[in-house]
Amino acid sequence: MTSLLVIIVLVLLSIALWQLTKIFDLTQVGSIKDDSQVANDGDNNVQGYLMFGFLAFIYIFTIYGLIKWGPLVLHTPASKHGSMVDSLMNITWVLIFIVQAITQALVHYFSFKYRGNKSNKALYLADNNKLEVIWSGIPAIVLTGLILYGLYAWTDIMFVDKDEDTIEIELYAQQFKWTARYSGTDNVLGKANVRLIEGVNTLGVDLSDPNAQDDIVVSELHIPKGKKVHFKIRSQDVLHSAYFPHFRAQMNCVPGMVTEFAFEPVYTSDEYRAMPFMVEKVKKINDLRQAKSKELVANGLPALDPYTFDYLLLCNKICGASHYNMQMKVVVDTPEDFKTWLSDKPTLVQEVKAANAPKPVEGAIGADSTKTNDTAVIAKIAMK
Numbered sequence: 322m323t324s325l326l327v328i329i330v331l332v333l334l335s336i337a338l339w340q341l342t343k344i345f346d347l348t349q350v351g352s353i354k355d356d357s358q359v360a361n362d363g364d365n366n367v368q369g370y371l372m373f374g375f376l377a378f379i380y381i382f383t384i385y386g387l388i389k390w391g392p393l394v395l396h397t398p399a400s401k402h403g404s405m406v407d408s409l410m411n412i413t414w415v416l417i418f419i420v421q422a423i424t425q426a427l428v429h430y431f432s433f434k435y436r437g438n439k440s441n442k443a444l445y446l447a448d449n450n451k452l453e454v455i456w457s458g459i460p461a462i463v464l465t466g467l468i469l470y471g472l473y474a475w476t477d478i479m480f481v482d483k484d485e486d487t488i489e490i491e492l493y494a495q496q497f498k499w500t501a502r503y504s505g506t507d508n509v510l511g512k513a514n515v516r517l518i519e520g521v522n523t524l525g526v527d528l529s530d531p532n533a534q535d536d537i538v539v540s541e542l543h544i545p546k547g548k549k550v551h552f553k554i555r556s557q558d559v560l561h562s563a564y565f566p567h568f569r570a571q572m573n574c575v576p577g578m579v580t581e582f583a584f585e586p587v588y589t590s591d592e593y594r595a596m597p598f599m600v601e602k603v604k605k606i607n608d609l610r611q612a613k614s615k616e617l618v619a620n621g622l623p624a625l626d627p628y629t630f631d632y633l634l635l636c637n638k639i640c641g642a643s644h645y646n647m648q649m650k651v652v653v654d655t656p657e658d659f660k661t662w663l664s665d666k667p668t669l670v671q672e673v674k675a676a677n678a679p680k681p682v683e684g685a686i687g688a689d690s691t692k693t694n695d696t697a698v699i700a701k702i703a704m705k
């Protein structure tokens with residue numbers, strides 16, 4: 322209701338202003354004035370200097386943005402190939418900045434230099450081959466270099482040698498959560514199909530496949546430091562995108578097909594948390610949280626929990642209403658910790674067996690619930 326009133330007030334104010342300008346125009350009738358709609362030299366000068374003002378605005382805002390938001394970018398990459406992605410990105414940024422700084426200055430300078438002037442005469446210039454070769458050739462050479470470097474980096478990152486010692490893990494995307502499946506001791510994932518989804522077998526793993534017998538399904542991803550992890554990615558419903566920002570990895574999850582990405586983590590979660598830049602970042606976040614908590618407590622609400630850094634797997638495709646919250650915690654362990662963590666996880670086959678095991682009938686001999694029933698019966702007999 323308030324916003325409606327504000328809108329009405331604004332509309333009425335603009336009508337009032339418009340009427341006032343009309344009255345002002347009427348008061349000027351008879352005075353000597355240039356009523357022409359064609360720009361004169363004075364107008365052109367104003368526009369010319371305004372172009373310089375706009376150029377200054379672009380430069381100042383760029384520098385301001387770099388200082389204010391520059392520190393928010395992702396810091397040290399946590400995967401072996403990450404530095405290659407970062408240098409490709411940095412080279413691209415530097416090129417864009419140089420080109421943009423020069424071309425903006427030229428565009429604005431020439432707009433000013435050749436601003437409208439009654440004494441100027443237009444020059445008829447059909448073409449200039451030399452100029453065209455220069456302005457087409459330089460970008461073509463630079464872009465070819467960038468694209469070749471990008472292709473080289475992409476092939477290098479995406480290539481997984483068949484004989485390479487990797488750990489095979491499946492990432493399963495669905496609206497709006499991630500599930501991981503470890504391939505177990507044989508390091509081969511069992512076949513899967515959405516048609517086989519039933520009960521606790523939420524990933525549709527083919528339980529008759531010998532390779533599926535030791536597969537382990539979990540909802541928190543643990544990976545070992547210093548070993549290449551080969552992810553096989555599936556989606557149950559729509560397009561998702563498996564995005565590991567700290568590992569500089571991203572791959573689409575496409576229903577009906579398996580996509581892949583492999584990377585080697587180089588810092589455990591604890592090592593990454595202890596890095597000076599991360600310590601500082603976490604401190605800043607917690608200072609903000611503390612200030613907010615004070616406000617919340619004053620209003621009788623519970624305080625916020627302190628923040629601790631965790632690697633995350635995010636979804637980077639807008640896949641529906643809760644897309645923003647589609648994430649999974651990723652823990653990079655030392656190889657020993659990883660082994661220990663995985664060793665006590667039940668296999669999917671065991672989980673399915675446990676879920677399908679006949680439930681003890683209430684009151685039956687040997688069932689847990691009989692204990693209380695027995696006690697009740699004994700108590701009843703004693704009462705008699």
Ligand SMILES: [Cu+2]
Pocket residue numbers: 494495497560561562636637638639640644647
């Ligand atoms: Cu998604």
